[in-house]
Amino acid sequence: MKEKLINIIKEAGNILKEGYYSNKDVNFKAKKDLVTKYDVGIENFLKEKFLNQFKDFNVIAEESDNSNIDFNNSIIVDPIDGTTNFVNQVPHTCISVGVYKNKKPFIGVVYNPILDELYTAQVGQGAYLNGKKIEVSKQNIFQKALISTGFPYSSGTCENDLNDVVQKIKYILPRCQDIRRLGSAALDLCYVAKGTYEGYYEMNLKAWDVSAGIIILNEAGGKVTSLSNNEYKLFEDKYIVASNNIIHNDLIENLNHKVIY
Ligand code: LIP
Numbered sequence: 001m002k003e004k005l006i007n008i009i010k011e012a013g014n015i016l017k018e019g020y021y022s023n024k025d026v027n028f029k030a031k032k033d034l035v036t037k038y039d040v041g042i043e044n045f046l047k048e049k050f051l052n053q054f055k056d057f058n059v060i061a062e063e064s065d066n067s068n069i070d071f072n073n074s075i076i077v078d079p080i081d082g083t084t085n086f087v088n089q090v091p092h093t094c095i096s097v098g099v100y101k102n103k104k105p106f107i108g109v110v111y112n113p114i115l116d117e118l119y120t121a122q123v124g125q126g127a128y129l130n131g132k133k134i135e136v137s138k139q140n141i142f143q144k145a146l147i148s149t150g151f152p153y154s155s156g157t158c159e160n161d162l163n164d165v166v167q168k169i170k171y172i173l174p175r176c177q178d179i180r181r182l183g184s185a186a187l188d189l190c191y192v193a194k195g196t197y198e199g200y201y202e203m204n205l206k207a208w209d210v211s212a213g214i215i216i217l218n219e220a221g222g223k224v225t226s227l228s229n230n231e232y233k234l235f236e237d238k239y240i241v242a243s244n245n246i247i248h249n250d251l252i253e254n255l256n257h258k259v260i261y
Contacts, residue, residue, distance in 0.1 A: 001054065001099070002107050002122050008049045009095055012042050013113030016080060016095060020114055026087055033153045034083045039063055042079035042095065050075050057099070062208045071235060074100050076211035081110075082184030091115055096186035098211025100234075108215030110186045119190040119212075121219035127193050136221045136244035137195035142254070145198035145247050147172060148180040148188045152204040161203060168201075172254050185240075189213025192242050193220035199243040199251045201227075207234040214242070223248045227255060 019038035027035050043063045050059050054075065060066045061077040075097060080086050082093035091114040099107040110119040119134075121127040127134050139145055149169070152161050173179055180197065182188060186209060188200045193216045211234060214224045224232045227239035229252045243251050 002109075002120065004053055005050075005097060005099070005107060005109055006118070006120060008046065008053070009097055009109050009111050010113075010118070011049075012045050012079070012095055013111050015042050015045060016086070016093070017113045020086060020089060020093070024087055030153060034087055035063060036080075036083065036087060038086070039080045039083060043077060046077055046079060046095075046097070050077075060207065062206065071100070071207075072103060074103075076100065076208050076234075078186060078206075078208035078211075081186040081209055082182075085183045090183065092182040092184050092187055094184055094187050096208065096212045098208075098213075098215055100211070105215045105218070108212035108219075110190050110212050110216060112187060117190075119193065119216050121216040123215065123219065125219070127216045127220035129190075129194055134194040134220050136193060136217070136246075137198050138246065139198050139244065140246045142176060142247050142250040144177050145251075146177045146180065146196070147251070148182065148191065148197045148200040150181060150183065150185055150188065150202040150205075152202075164203065168255055171257050175254055185209040186213045189217045189224075189242055192222055192244060193217040195244070198247050199241075201239060201241045201251065201255060203239050205240055210234070210240055214240075217242055221245060225252070227252070 024036040043061050047059050057073045057075050058069050059075045078096040081096045086093040094110050094112040097109045108121045191197045192200050223245040224242045226237040
């Protein structure tokens, strides 16, 4: 199944690449949440191929109405993760596809056709970037850890979320090496998997943002949990916390630190 998936995703990558260098019709799902004809076009392309090739699976996808689809044997699709980057020609953008059997992780594929980076993993078989095995960083000192994060699409009215973002950055920034915000959760997880970042956290993500990245990171030796350090649950947890495993407890502790003003 993995090879077939990869071939289909690579074909879809050509559509993403064509769109990246073209004029796009940008629409707004919400005040800050963009969608283009390419998100919809890639999603339709992938859905048709997947439903045709993999009859035992349903497809849960970002731009679709998923209300009647049960998460079980599911292919979870983000046609363009990092849509704001895609629209603005920031090359941190990708197609993300996570395959789950009986709700359990099976195969993850994240493809950035702009930088030609193909991240793949199947449970029990390791994680790969363009066919080469990848592993998490061995850094064990939190002060030297490069941490990535993302900001929720919350509008100005979502005070609690925004305060939480600022508080966490204020506490963590002086205690780690530095913080990055590149705008694609799927790729951020892959960057922890290949050892570029030691850790990553974000709130309010959707299952399609992380379904593939968490499989790739786990297979590269990393760890993915909720903010309370329990196993991360797709569709349920507000926060995702990911790391090279070694600094995980430090990251959790720092994220949970209450700042009193
Ligand atoms: C985006 C993420 C990004 C995050 C945004 C959003 P989209 O996905 O990957 O990192 O900060 O909240 O969810 O909308 O571009 O597929």
